[in-house]
Amino acid sequence: MRQSRKIRIQSSPTFAFVVDGETEIWYLQMLKRNERQLRLNIKPEIPNKKSIQDQFELVENLAESEYSKVFWIIDLDTIIKESRETRKGKKQR
Structure with missing residues (x-):
């Protein structure tokens, strides 16, 4: 009998x-x-008006699913804008 490979x-x-x-x-x-x-296959799925915290949670969920690696690309001006919009005394995300 032949051995199967x-x-x-x-x-x-x-x-x-x-x-x-x-x-x-x-x-x-x-x-x-x-x-x-x-x-590369690019499937653009741009989140509509998502905060930094929402995007971070999405990155965590994708990392736990079927993807080998997850890259998060964000502009620094977005971070600065959200920091400025946070009211005083309120915790920044």
Whole structure:
């Protein structure tokens, strides 16, 4: 009898990018265009008016799911804006 071989299927790593605006999506599209050896599928799902805390929770949830790595790209001006909008005496997120 012939022994059966176990064929190992290597799955390619999957990455998630959480961004806070359209500019960051453009960065990823340019990365895909200029680095042709990278196999990227970009599915833009821009969160509408999500706070930094909401985005952070999304990153945590994605990291626990099927993704190998999760990258969070956010503009510093968004962080500064949310910090300014926080009322005095109220805890910043």
